[in-house]
Amino acid sequence: MREIDVKDITQAVARLAQKTNTALGDDVLEALKKARENEASPIGREALDRLIDNVRVAKTQNLPLCQDCGAPIVFLDIGQELHFTGGDLNASIAQGIRQGYTEGYLRKSIVAQPFTKRLNTGDNTPPIIHFEIVPGDKIKIGFMPKGGGAENMSRLVMLKPGAGEQGIIDAVESTVKTAGGNACPPLVIGLGIGATAEKAMIMAKKALLRPLGWPSSDPENALLEKKVLERINKLGIGPLGMGGTVTALAVHAESRPCHFASLPLSINLQCHSARHAEVVL
Amino acid sequence: MAIWNIVSPVDEKIRKKLCAGDSISLSGVIYTARDAAHKLLVEALAAGTPLPFELRGQTIYYMGPTPARPGQVIGSCGPTTSSRMDAFTPALLAAGLGAMIGKGERSAEVREALKKHHASYFVTYGGAGALLATTVRKAETIAFPELGAEAIMRLEIEDFPVIVANDTRGGDLFEEQIAKYRRR
Numbered sequence: 001m002r003e004i005d006v007k008d009i010t011q012a013v014a015r016l017a018q019k020t021n022t023a024l025g026d027d028v029l030e031a032l033k034k035a036r037e038n039e040a041s042p043i044g045r046e047a048l049d050r051l052i053d054n055v056r057v058a059k060t061q062n063l064p065l066c067q068d069c070g071a072p073i074v075f076l077d078i079g080q081e082l083h084f085t086g087g088d089l090n091a092s093i094a095q096g097i098r099q100g101y102t103e104g105y106l107r108k109s110i111v112a113q114p115f116t117k118r119l120n121t122g123d124n125t126p127p128i129i130h131f132e133i134v135p136g137d138k139i140k141i142g143f144m145p146k147g148g149g150a151e152n153m154s155r156l157v158m159l160k161p162g163a164g165e166q167g168i169i170d171a172v173e174s175t176v177k178t179a180g181g182n183a184c185p186p187l188v189i190g191l192g193i194g195a196t197a198e199k200a201m202i203m204a205k206k207a208l209l210r211p212l213g214w215p216s217s218d219p220e221n222a223l224l225e226k227k228v229l230e231r232i233n234k235l236g237i238g239p240l241g242m243g244g245t246v247t248a249l250a251v252h253a254e255s256r257p258c259h260f261a262s263l264p265l266s267i268n269l270q271c272h273s274a275r276h277a278e279v280v281l
Numbered sequence: 282m283a284i285w286n287i288v289s290p291v292d293e294k295i296r297k298k299l300c301a302g303d304s305i306s307l308s309g310v311i312y313t314a315r316d317a318a319h320k321l322l323v324e325a326l327a328a329g330t331p332l333p334f335e336l337r338g339q340t341i342y343y344m345g346p347t348p349a350r351p352g353q354v355i356g357s358c359g360p361t362t363s364s365r366m367d368a369f370t371p372a373l374l375a376a377g378l379g380a381m382i383g384k385g386e387r388s389a390e391v392r393e394a395l396k397k398h399h400a401s402y403f404v405t406y407g408g409a410g411a412l413l414a415t416t417v418r419k420a421e422t423i424a425f426p427e428l429g430a431e432a433i434m435r436l437e438i439e440d441f442p443v444i445v446a447n448d449t450r451g452g453d454l455f456e457e458q459i460a461k462y463r464r465r
Binding site for chain 2: 040041043044046047050051053054057058061062063064065066067068069105106107108109118120122147148149152180181182184231234235236237238240241242243244245271272273
């Protein structure tokens with residue numbers, strides 16, 4: 001049994017919060033540059049130029065990439081041989097968020113009590129935490145600050161099983177069309193297919209953690225990703241909804257077995273500032 | 282699609298000349314307001330109590346920044362989704378608001394009100410908050426400090442990039458440009 005002090009978790013989460021909010025992953029930056037080459041609309045190209053320039057300015061001026069530093073989502077893959085010492089694991093993660101968002105001059109966007117007072121909690125806590133127990137004695141901590149604009153346009157559709165692949169493509173198209181410029185395209189589209197309603201939502205979110213543009217290891221998912229991407233990029237929505245040929249950078253689909261009466265489809269939209277990072281302790 | 286250098290507040294005569302798709306390098310004064318501030322502004326209008334700034338002819342920017350580091354004028358400061366403000370916007374336009382800056386499409390009601398009141402809706406680059414921060418020369422919270430990032434700020438900007446999304450004659454950037462590139 002390996003032991004780890006939860007203070008190390010706090011430090012790791014704080015660092016991830018600051019890193020993800022100021023430095024875009026190389027995979028995302030490369031995808032934006034490729035989109036700039038492929039975009040047919042002059043207004044769309046101008047928008048992509050600004051977004052690429054924004055990545056440089058954020059780095060040189062020590063500014064967050066986006067004023068929306070997101071809802072803090074933490075993904076933990078915990079090895080079953082690992083034992084946490086020195087305090088409460090959940091509290092240590094919240095402390096990491098508090099520390100990272102305060103010391104990093106990041107915007108705190110979380111309000112307590114969602115449908116009445118909506119008072120800001122002041123430190124961007126509480127985080128959303130997804131736990132998985134895995135073999136081994138390590139812990140992988142993933143962090144995604146998720147912007148409200150893109151998250152608001154996400155959707156769960158309980159399709160009829162007969163809807164099949166075509167039903168999925170149509171539902172994603174309708175979701176992206178409704179989102180228009182609101183979700184800050186070009187998008188990364190996470191799809192969770194199968195399982196149950198709540199599991200599909202988590203699968204769609206986790207699909208966004210895959211390096212951008214890596215196809216699914218499952219050939220049927222990979223083929224679906226390709227078909228959805230082709231369809232989405234015919235919508236004409238373009239960068240930031242200002243018209244163009246690049247509406248999505250990538251589609252990431254994950255699937256799982258489901259009940260024979262169901263075909264759950266979860267669609268989680270990620271903006272062009274597709275921020276996430278992970279660390280293994 | 283013209284390119285303009287314009288000062289905010291934007292004169293009505295100039296607003297009437299702008300066309301959807303025009304690029305503007307905007308300088309001058311703008312005021313920030315998001316969801317919570319909009320609710321308070323519209324409540325004040327309904328109650329007949331004074332607003333924290335003279336609305337007539339002014340420009341509102343849908344934005345809540347990150348905190349400025351010591352020595353910085355403002356933190357990252359890109360636009361938020363405009364459609365969340367749609368329910369409040371016709372009342373503000375009726376009270377004299379001249380222009381708005383945000384991201385994404387507006388409702389049919391807002392587009393009608395823009396024509397009626399000869400007002401403009403501009404969009405800027407969503408997710409380019411760091412880049413946009415370099416155009417802000419001065420930033421000052423003038424109302425509702427208790428709202429934190431949602432407080433109303435007065436910003437002095439220089440060459441802040443916007444595109445005309447909805448002009449005073451019903452021209453619509455999104456409709457026109459998306460139709461051009463739609464292939465199904």
